[in-house]
Amino acid sequence: MQALTQKFNIVVIGQNNRLQYEAVLFAASLRHSSPDFEGKLYVATPKPGPRWSQNPSLQNEDVLKVLGQLDAEILPFDSHVFGESYPYGNKIEALLAMPEGEPFVFFDTDTLITGDLNGVPFDFDRPGASLKVEGTWPKPTLYGPGFDGIWRALYDRFGLDLKSSVDDSQPHDHWRRYLYFNAGFFFYKCPRQFGERFLEYALAIRNEAIPELVGQNLDPWLDQAALPLVIHSFGGGRDALPDGLLDGSVSCHYRLFPLLYARESDHVIEVLETVVAPNRVKKVLKNYDPLKKLVVQGKGKKIREMFDQDNLPKREQVYRNRIKSKGLWMR
Structure with missing residues (x-):
């Protein structure tokens, strides 16, 4: 190490x-x-x-x-x-x-x-x-090879050993394998x-x-x-x-600011709002609508209030629909 x-x-x-x-x-x-x-x-x-x-x-x-x-x-x-x-x-x-x-x-x-x-x-x-x-890729088709066939073809193409990369704790032909x-x-x-x-x-x-x-x-x-x-x-x-x-206590891949307010930790929101606050940063970032409205104008708090942080939705579409219904979806 x-x-x-x-x-x-x-x-x-x-x-x-x-x-x-x-x-x-x-x-x-x-x-x-x-x-x-x-x-x-x-x-x-x-x-x-x-x-x-x-x-x-x-x-x-x-x-x-x-x-x-x-x-x-x-x-x-x-x-x-x-x-x-x-x-x-x-x-x-x-x-x-x-x-x-x-x-x-x-x-x-x-x-x-x-x-x-x-x-x-x-x-x-x-x-x-x-x-x-x-499991966004691949998406096995009805008549085509499954996960194993697709990945095996790629590993073979580049002279790599598929077996040593497989997670045997996962079911056969499951994407996480x-x-x-x-x-x-x-x-x-x-x-x-x-x-x-x-x-x-x-x-x-x-x-x-x-x-x-x-x-x-x-x-x-x-x-x-x-x-x-x-x-x-x-x-x-x-x-x-x-x-x-990474993707935990040290970094957050938030993707979109409405999703950040909806589902990330209080600490992530605290970091976001703290680093936007200095004037030299704020005057630049307020030219970008999602940051201007959600952070500078404080509308992100309204998104936060829509979701129970102890019982968050499983699917992203639920977040999107609920936030859109209040006119706060932006990207």
């Missing part, structure tokens, strides 16, 4: 859309909750080019100024492969612009840091990723190595006519189809981190 104080970098994606405000919020939460973090925080932004119909890069001067004040480094990268047709590919191509050989953690930008990252025992030789995941992650965070010892393999595997899955994948939807699931294969190929797995830290 690596020392708890091992230095590493963090990367999130920033674009000329809602991600720029989420990037500011991420940076503010990092500095608030993990003040002794010694690595670099990179906000990777795609350069304009033929794969974008408009300039996607960070351009808002106020956003750039506050990111600088929060000691974030802007990292432009080229979109050679994905771009506007598959923006989730940003997280793959951004890795190729990161410093080679320096351990990293990627976070989706819609994440809050809520605890001390230095207390997370990363072993950067063994990659891992978020296990806050549902197979290695599957949310790409909300992942980590490894070298972003270039990870990114190159991630790109190789994703392109092969997308472009090759693998028979077992007929009828499978890869948009938006391409990154999550490739990620477990990449992690397994580097010797990582589902046990790479102790439970309860």
